[in-house]
Amino acid sequence: MSVETMFCPRCGKAEQLQETYCRQCGVFLPDLSKSARRERPPEEHLRANKFLNLLTIVVSFTLAILLYSILGFRSDTHPLIYVTAGLLIAIGTWHIQTFIRTLQLTRQWKRRYRFSESAGALTGSPAAVESVSTAKLLDHMDVVNAHPPSVTENTTKRLFKHKS
Numbered sequence: 001m002s003v004e005t006m007f008c009p010r011c012g013k014a015e016q017l018q019e020t021y022c023r024q025c026g027v028f029l030p031d032l033s034k035s036a037r038r039e040r041p042p043e044e045h046l047r048a049n050k051f052l053n054l055l056t057i058v059v060s061f062t063l064a065i066l067l068y069s070i071l072g073f074r075s076d077t078h079p080l081i082y083v084t085a086g087l088l089i090a091i092g093t094w095h096i097q098t099f100i101r102t103l104q105l106t107r108q109w110k111r112r113y114r115f116s117e118s119a120g121a122l123t124g125s126p127a128a129v130e131s132v133s134t135a136k137l138l139d140h141m142d143v144v145n146a147h148p149p150s151v152t153e154n155t156t157k158r159l160f161k162h163k164s
Helices: 042-070 079-119 150-163
Strands: none
């Protein structure tokens, strides 16, 4: 088993072992061949956001209701109780709209994934290229009569006319 050595990134001392400290300056020398963190898919992030949003909604509205029902509307209730309950309601309302946006993002993500799968973009198949027809927009290639580069400008102008 061979042990890989490296240079210290701070002081430049040679033959340092990875996952140890530099013998000269004391900086930690990580193993750079290992990835720092595993990359998580977007679906996992969306799932975590939905859960945390729901949890925040339930907790904030529950606490606001408890504050109002137990301490509210008494003659000796401090105004800070009402401010706190109002803030909890605002937090809950904010997280409701965040939850709705996360649901919309999840649907959009699934739609894009299905579209890219059906078009063959994920597998690199030619289906993605064949799905768009440009035959009506572009002239057929004329190999015999080669034109100067200005032809592409004229073709681009025609494409923009058809787009609008």
